[in-house]
Each structure stands twice: as C-alpha cells, then as structure tokens.
Amino acid sequence: MSHAEPAGQIFRRRGRKNSRSSARLPGVAFVWVVGVLLALGGVILALGYLQGPRLLSAELDTDAVTDSSDQTLRLILSQSVSGIESGAVTVEPSAAVSVASEADLISVTFEEPLDYNTAYTVTVNGVESVSGASASTISYSFTTGGPKLYLLDRGESADEIVRAELGGSERSVLFAGEGIQEFMPFGDLLAVTTASADRQGTLWLVNPQTGIAEKVVLPEAGEVVNLDASRSGATLGFTISSDDIGPIATVWHTLYTIDFDRGRDAIAVTGLDGAPMRVTGWQFIPGTLNIVALTADGTLVRVDSSTGNVEPLGQYFEFDRVSADGSHVVVSDSHGSAAIALTDGAERELNASPIDGKQPFLGHTDAGAAGTLVAKMVLVGEAGNTFSSLLAYDNGEVSRILHQTVDDKGAILDFQVSPNGQLVAVEVQPNVSALDSDEYVMNPRPRSVTTYVVDIASGEVTQNVDGFGAVWR
Known part of the structure; x- marks a missing residue:
C-alpha cells in the first residue's frame, strides 16, 4: 500500500533539489573562469619573459x-x-x-x-x-629645454630687467624701477641693487610675479656690487664697498653671502686669517656653492662653502672670470693672462692664436676645460693706426671671429658664454665715436647697448636684445 504525500510537500522537496543543483553550476563556472585566467596570466608572463626586459x-x-x-x-x-x-x-x-x-x-x-x-x-x-x-x-x-637670458635695459624713465627666450623675438619685463645698478636672478626671485647719489647701496629682493620688493637689511653701509648667485641653490653673494677711515683712505670690498634657505642674514666670507675677506673679484664656481676669489692682497683662493676651508691658488693682479663650465678661472699677472684649473690649481699661460694669419691681442677670456677659448681680441691694422674690436673662438691653433662690429665703429663691451658652451651673449656698443654714458654713479654704461646671441659652432647671430649685464639661467 503506497504512502501518499500532500502535493505541496512534494513540490517543496523537488524545489529544494533543483535549487541545490543550480547552485553548483555557478561554482563550477567560477572555478573554470579562474583557471582560464590563471592560464592566460601564465602565458602572458611567459611571453614577457621570452620577450626580455621592457x-x-x-x-x-x-x-x-x-x-x-x-x-x-x-x-x-x-x-x-x-x-x-x-x-x-x-x-x-x-x-x-x-x-x-x-x-x-x-x-x-x-x-x-x-x-x-x-x-x-x-x-x-x-x-x-x-x-x-x-x-x-x-x-x-x-x-632638451631652452635657456633664458636676463638683461638690464636702462631707459629714460625707468630701468627694466628683461628676460628673452632663446630663438624668440619677444622679451618679458620682469621688473622696472629707477637707478638699478646690478641684478641677479636666483630661484623665483631677482636680487636688485640701487644706489643713491652718495654711493650708498640698497639690496632688494623682487618677486617678478607680484612686483613686491623687499629691502634686505645689510650689516654695513656702502656700495653693494659684484652680485652673483649659485645656479643650483638659494645662495646669493655680493660685496659691500665701504670707506676705511685709517690714515690712508681706502675702499674695502667685503664679500658676503646670504643662504635664503636659512633666512636673511648676510654672513661675511672669512679668509686665510679668519677675518672677513676683502676681494677685488669673485664668483661662485658653476654647479657648486663654492667660491673662487682674488683677495685685496692679490691671493687667489678657493673657498669650500660647506667646510669654510680656504685654499690659496697663487698670487695675481686681476680677476677676470670663471669659465662657464666651471673648470678654470682666468686671472692676470705681470706675465699676462693665465687659466687656473679649479680642480688642482694648475696654471696655463694664455695667448691668442692667429686670425687669418694675423696675431691678435688677447682681452677678457672664458677658458674651457678642453683648452678652447672664447675671448675678446683686438687686431691692429698694418699701419698701426686702426683697431678692430671683436669676439673670437680659439681652438688652440687658430682663432675664428664670432662677432665684429659694423665697419669697426663699435666696441665689444663684455660677453657671457652659456652654461653648456653652445651660445655666447655679446654686449656691443655700436658706435664709440659719440660719448653717450648714462652717468650712473656706479657701473655707468653707454645708453645704447645691444646684446647679440651667437651660436659658437656656426658663428650665426640667432637674435639680439637691447640691454647689458647678460645672465644665463
């Protein structure tokens, strides 16, 4: 005799059986998908291994x-x-x-x-x-990026610090003011010096974005000159030239630096005797915070800013410049110009190589690590009564003219080689027959100065900008 169950119970049991069966199917599918993905990952890893590093x-x-x-x-x-x-x-x-x-x-x-x-x-x-x-x-x-060239353009109503982009025709005015003597860009700021009629200098920090100028408190009064800044840091250097009230009137140029990462205090650089160093010329060595300077007693020294160690490099009369590549400093003595290696102090006497078979006279010089020179030179005419002022590149055997004024009427005033040695900014007074000084109490310059940017390899003038005091950054 059969046992009958209510239809509802049968339905419920069958429903539970079907539910368990359908639940197992997604689980199997999941395991299968994971397996496929793992297999694909293994294939991809194997292919990556076989293909080598990427x-x-x-x-x-x-x-x-x-x-x-x-x-x-x-x-x-x-x-x-x-x-x-x-x-x-x-x-x-x-x-x-x-x-x-x-x-x-x-x-x-x-x-x-x-x-x-x-x-x-x-x-x-x-x-x-x-x-x-x-x-x-x-x-x-x-x-690679392009450099920026900074210049000072003194005008009738205001002086302007301008920035020119390489290869462009436009210039940007970063700051305008009166009586600007010198400037130096560092970081996002500009250091600017001005001077009153009695030659008392003021140092300002200018933010080009806001135009706000902050006056820096200095440790003594006097002319503020010889600005320089480290390329890779926030350290500014300058000299303050004050009168010595001793029995013989003397102007001392005391060297100071300010590390703006540590505040606004101007600290005197100390010399071999431990006293504040008085200098006739100085610069930061490019790519470092170290200093090379010619002291008032004619000693060329290299100063390690991290330790304060001062190393003498010899006795000389005049300080010219540190090369753009930071390898040498050019100085002069009774024998002429010399390049002093900043690694070991080795001295190399400098003489200009011939230009088209004629022997030029050597002037201010940038002496590179490879023995090449970029230098102001003067050629004297055959009769001895004409002179050509020019800038030349000297490879050690011959010299090649980079820039010469039109009809030799002007003068090469100064020049600055770019940090990579590719370009040179040449400051030119187009005509020296007329005296047109701006009559500033410090650092007076001709009213008409144009800076030409010249490609050293080709000698091509790539652009020109009104102004002087060229700084590459």
Whole structure:
C-alpha cells in the first residue's frame, strides 16, 4: 500500500533539489573562469619573459641636462637586468655618457651638458634579464629645454630687467624701477641693487610675479656690487664697498653671502686669517656653492662653502672670470693672462692664436676645460693706426671671429658664454665715436647697448636684445 504525500510537500522537496543543483553550476563556472585566467596570466608572463626586459618609465631633468655635466637619465625596466657595458649605449646626436645598472634600473649619465632645444635618442642594446630571458633593445627619446637670458635695459624713465627666450623675438619685463645698478636672478626671485647719489647701496629682493620688493637689511653701509648667485641653490653673494677711515683712505670690498634657505642674514666670507675677506673679484664656481676669489692682497683662493676651508691658488693682479663650465678661472699677472684649473690649481699661460694669419691681442677670456677659448681680441691694422674690436673662438691653433662690429665703429663691451658652451651673449656698443654714458654713479654704461646671441659652432647671430649685464639661467 503506497504512502501518499500532500502535493505541496512534494513540490517543496523537488524545489529544494533543483535549487541545490543550480547552485553548483555557478561554482563550477567560477572555478573554470579562474583557471582560464590563471592560464592566460601564465602565458602572458611567459611571453614577457621570452620577450626580455621592457622600458616602464624614464626620469630626466631636461633643463638641468643643458646646464651642467653629470646629469643622469634613469631608465626603469620591467625586470632586473645584468650589467650593461658602456659600449652598449648610443646617443643620437652624439654625446659622451657613462652607464651603470642595478636591479631594474639603468642609469645613463651625460658627461657634458647637452645642446638646447634638441631632440635626443638614447639606445641601450643587448639588455638581458638576470633570469636569462631574451635580450632587448631599450630606447628613449627626449627634447632638451631652452635657456633664458636676463638683461638690464636702462631707459629714460625707468630701468627694466628683461628676460628673452632663446630663438624668440619677444622679451618679458620682469621688473622696472629707477637707478638699478646690478641684478641677479636666483630661484623665483631677482636680487636688485640701487644706489643713491652718495654711493650708498640698497639690496632688494623682487618677486617678478607680484612686483613686491623687499629691502634686505645689510650689516654695513656702502656700495653693494659684484652680485652673483649659485645656479643650483638659494645662495646669493655680493660685496659691500665701504670707506676705511685709517690714515690712508681706502675702499674695502667685503664679500658676503646670504643662504635664503636659512633666512636673511648676510654672513661675511672669512679668509686665510679668519677675518672677513676683502676681494677685488669673485664668483661662485658653476654647479657648486663654492667660491673662487682674488683677495685685496692679490691671493687667489678657493673657498669650500660647506667646510669654510680656504685654499690659496697663487698670487695675481686681476680677476677676470670663471669659465662657464666651471673648470678654470682666468686671472692676470705681470706675465699676462693665465687659466687656473679649479680642480688642482694648475696654471696655463694664455695667448691668442692667429686670425687669418694675423696675431691678435688677447682681452677678457672664458677658458674651457678642453683648452678652447672664447675671448675678446683686438687686431691692429698694418699701419698701426686702426683697431678692430671683436669676439673670437680659439681652438688652440687658430682663432675664428664670432662677432665684429659694423665697419669697426663699435666696441665689444663684455660677453657671457652659456652654461653648456653652445651660445655666447655679446654686449656691443655700436658706435664709440659719440660719448653717450648714462652717468650712473656706479657701473655707468653707454645708453645704447645691444646684446647679440651667437651660436659658437656656426658663428650665426640667432637674435639680439637691447640691454647689458647678460645672465644665463
């Protein structure tokens, strides 16, 4: 005899059975999908292994690489790699480099500054994973930045500090004021000096974005001159020239620096005797916070700003300039001009090489690490009564004219080589027959001065801007 169940219970039991069966199906599907994904991941990993290391990202300061040597391109890869030989790296256009690798990083260091506004490609051949995968070729391209040229343009109603972009025709007025003697850009600010009729100087910090000028409290009164600033930092230097009230009237030029990362205090740089250093010329060594100076007693010294150590480099009469590449300082003594190596103090006597077979006289000079010169030179006519003022490039064997005034009527006043040695800013007075001084109490200059930017390799004038006191940044 059969046992009958209510239809509702049968329905409920069957419903529960069907529910358990359908619940198992998604679980099986999930396991299957996960398995497929894992398999695909394994295939992808295997393919990545077989293909070798790949470039994931790169790091480089495209502005700093034109300002100084020893800038590094960091190539970050998908795998740790074996050691890279220097011969495996090529750069187009050509540039000297050194290379190092560690784990998934390849570091390519440029041994010299690169050209401005130039596209470069760095290629590393034969890059192998430490796990033995196939070798790869890693390639990275970048375009370098362009420099900014700062000038002082004195006018009838106001003096203007201007900035010109490389290759452009426009200029930007960063600050306008009266009686500007000198200026120096550093960081986002401008250091500006002015002077009253009694030659008492004032140092201002100007924010070009807001136009706000802050007066710096100085430790003594006097002329504030010889401004310079470190390229890679927030340190400003200057001299204060005050009268010595001793039995023989003397003007001392005491050297001070201000580290704006630490405040607004002007600290005197101390000399070999531990007293405040009095100098006839000085500069920061490019790329460092160290100083080279010619003291009032004629001693050339190098000052280590981190330790305060002062190292004498010899006795000289006159301080010219530190080379744009920071390798030498040019000075003069009774024998003429000399380039002093800032690494070891070695002295090299300077003489101009012939221009078209004629022997020029050497003037102010920038002496580069490779033994080349960019220098003011004077050529004397055959009759001895004519003179040509020019700027020339000297490769050690011959000199080549970079800039010469029209019909030799003008004069080369000064020049500044760009940090990478590619360009030179040449300050020119177009005609010296008329006396047109601006009659400033300090640092008087002709009213008509034009600065020409010249490509050193080609001698081509790329642009010209009214003003003087050229500073590359």
